[in-house]
Amino acid sequence: MADEGVDHPGLIVPVGHVEPVPRRIRAQVGGRWVFDTRRARYVWEWPGYPQYSIPLRDLAEGVLTDDGRVGRLGPGPARRHSLRIGSEVREGAAWVWDEGAPAELIGTARFRWDALDAWYEEEEQVFVHPRSPYTRVDALRSSSRVRVEVDGTVLADAPSSVKLFETGLPTRYYVERTHVDWTLLRRSDTVTACPYKGRTSEYWSFARGPVVHEDLAWAYDFPTVSCAAVAGMVAFYNEYVDLYVDGVLLPRPTALSRAQWDKGQRAGS
Template sequence: MGLSWQQGPLGAGPVGHFLTPDPLPERLLFAERLRRRMRVKFNDTWIADSDDVVLLHEPGRYPVAYFPRESVKAGALVAADKVTQHKDLGLTAWYTVSVGDRATQRAAWELIDLPEYAADFQDRIAFAWRAMDAFYEEDERILGHAADPYHRIDIRDTSRTLEVRVGDTVVARSQNPIVLFESGFAPRWYVPLADIDSTHLTSVEGQTFCPYKGLCDYYDVAGVARGAWYYANPYREVDRIAGTVSFEPDRVEVYLDGKRLELEPGQRVVAHGVDRGLDVDEVKGL
C-alpha cells in the first residue's frame, strides 16, 4: 500500500476516512518532491539523472516519477506520433526512447496540456518502468515501481500464542511469533520454522514480488492450496522475517490467543507478481 494504491488514503478502497463535513472528490491526485536523487538506465546508459524528481500519486496506480526535461540525456527522446488524453491532467505526448542501437516505442511520456493547478509537471518526463533497464535511488537499484514514501513496515516480537490448524491437524503452534505491520493492511503473523510441523508444508511453484520485502514463495498447507508464504531472502530492511512462515487466515485456521483471525473487509493484498519485466534470477541477484 501507499498513498494512492490499494487501501491508501487516496486509493479506491481506503481503510480509513477523512473527517470532513463534505464528501471529497471521487479522484484526488497528489504531487510531491521526491527529495532523493533518482536515475534511469537504458541500453547500459544513464538517460536521466536528477535530485529534482516529482512523484505523481494517482488513485489505483503506483507512484510515477517525473524528471525535469533538462535532466534527460540529449537525443534520447524521439517524439512519437501518439497523443492520448489523461483523465485529469489533459493531453499526454508519447516518446520513443532511443540510445545507440536500441529503441523502444512509447517508453516515455510528457503531460503537455496541464491545468494551472498541475504546473508541477510542466516540462517533465516520465519513463515506463518495464521499458527501462533499471531505476536507481542514489547507487541502489529499486524494483517494482518508484518507492512510495507513505509505505511503512514495522516488525515486532510478541509473546502471544499463535496456532495454525487445518481441520483437526495442528500445523503450527508458537509462543514467540513475530508480527509485521504494513501500511493499510491487516497485521501479518510470521511463525519460526522450529514451531511448525513441516511435514504438512509442500512447496509449490510460482512466486510473487513485493517491492518492499522481495520475492515471496508459497506452500500448500495440509492439502490447502497456497495456504502459507515465506520470504527466503527478504530485503535487509525486513530480514527479521527470514526463517519464518506466514499463514493465510482465510485459507487455513489461524488462532491468536485462542481467537480465530479473519481478514478485515478490503484487506486482501493485490500481488504484484514478478513484474515490471523482472525475472526471478534478476531479482535474486540484487
C-alpha cells in the same frame, strides 16, 4: 468511522497528488543510464503508491520519441513516447505530461516501471514501484501465539511471531520455520518482489486431495535492512487461511483489497 472488520490503517493520498522526491533517482536499460536526477517528482495515479516523474532535462539525450498518441492518466493528459538507448528500443515506455496536467508535472515524464531494467534510489535498487513517503513498514517481535489452519488442517503453530505492519495492508504474521508442518506444504516456483521488503526467496502451496491452495506461504531469506526481523521466517496469506492469534480467529481480509493494492502484482506479500 473505521470498518470494524479492518485491522489496519487505510490509504490517504488522493489521485493527482504531487510531491518532490528528496532522493537521487536513476534507471538503466541495457546497462546504460536513461536518466540521473535529484529533481524527480512523486505523482499518485492511484492511492496505493506513487510513480516517479522525471524532468526531461535530466534524461540522456534523444532517448524519447513521441508516438503521436494522447492519453489520460489519473492526474491528467499525457503524450505517449517510446524509448531508444543504444540498441535497445522500448515501445510506449513513457508518458510526457501535457497541458492540463498538474503544473508541477509539466516538463517531466512518467516511465512505465517494467520498461526499464533497473531503478535506483541513491545506491539501492528499488523493485516493483517507488516507496511511498506516506507508507510505514514495521517488523516487530511479538509474544503472540499464531496458529494457521486450512480446511481444519494445522499448517503452523508457533508460540511467538514477528508482526509486520504495512500501511494499507493487513498485518502479516511471520513464524519460525521450526513451527511449520513441512510435510503438508510443497515448494512452488513463484517469486515476487516488494519495494519495502525485497524479493521473496520461496513460496509454498498446500494440496489435499483434489483441492490445491496455491502459494499460501512465503519467506524472505534476505529482506531489506528495515525488515531484517522477518529474515528466514514464514508468513501465510490472511486472505486464504484461518489465522488464530492468541487463540482468536481473525476475520479474513477480502482478496479484492490485495488486488486493488498491487493491481495484479503480488507486491502485498
